[in-house]
Amino acid sequence: MRCPGQDSRFWRPGAIFEAKCPECGQPVEFFKDESSRKCPACGHKFVNPKMDFGCAAYCKFAEQCLGDLPPELLAERESLLKDRVALEMKKHFGRDFKRIAHASKVARYAEKLAFELGADPAVVLSAAYLHDVGLRDASPADHAREGARIAREILTNLGAREELIEEVCAIIEHHHEPPLDASLNFRCVFDADTLVNLEAARESTPDAGRSLPQEMEGSFLTDAGKELARKVLIHKEY
Incomplete structure (x- = not known):
């Protein structure tokens, strides 16, 4: 019909x-x-x-x-994809508001880095929103592989192009272990996730702020990520 x-x-x-x-x-x-x-x-x-x-x-x-x-229209589809991925992430986590908040914050920082560095926003935001979806049903050790599987299913159902699906799944599967030849899209997601994790550590441990400068030096893959971390963690601009 x-x-x-x-x-x-x-x-x-x-x-x-x-x-x-x-x-x-x-x-x-x-x-x-x-x-x-x-x-x-x-x-x-x-x-x-x-x-x-x-x-x-x-x-x-x-x-x-x-x-x-x-x-x-193809450009509009890519632009709208991030909003639909965000909705699917929230549906996946249900009432787990902590994980929803984490993914949303990673996506917000990743988007800033993507636009500043010229990365692909559709890839970066899809990976940022979905990077931890495997944590709902898998152990921490297996969640990256499971997350890539779930992300593939979500993105396929949303009609995303195959090249985007492959790159997003690769980012998710290795987002805790950056390869030496990490792509710009990967680095944006990795730095955003690292920043959110450091921010959470500072909030939960009052003395964590003392070691922040040292931690920041070796934690980020881009200078832009390091600078954003300074603004967020030290100068508290965001």
Whole structure:
């Protein structure tokens, strides 16, 4: 069964229309169910201006329904993915508010580092939100491997691209043991997790702050992570 909005049996007058090409201004004929068309005059491909891409921005069957998705929508899918991953993380942990708070804080710091360093926010935030999901059902020793398995299931169900799934799972599986060739995305998640753990240690142990400068020196993989830690732990800017 096709989505009713894309089934021609439900179309009304105006389902076939013309739109001006944003590059050359020539009229281009669109059918209602076409996600994009190429201008026959100048060759510019642009999005159907009358199409509602709301569901396609998150539906994992969007490409089967609409065909090739325009670059603008693909970027929006990546942007929306982090919000849906956050919801899945909260559903997974249920009433374990401590773990939800930890993952949310790691994601917040990881996002700051990702934007500052030019990492991929979709990968970084997905890994940050899901890095500890294995702790619910596995022992601390096995939680990274179990977390990667759960993350793969969540991201697959959300329709994430395969390359993103593979990288996120690799980050989660090794997030306590950084490889020598750790990617920028990995380093953002690792530094954010390290910062949140140091912050929690300082809050639970009054004297922990005395050794912070020494701990910070060898704990972070990026200078940006180290600087963010100084702001959070020493200057208390966040």
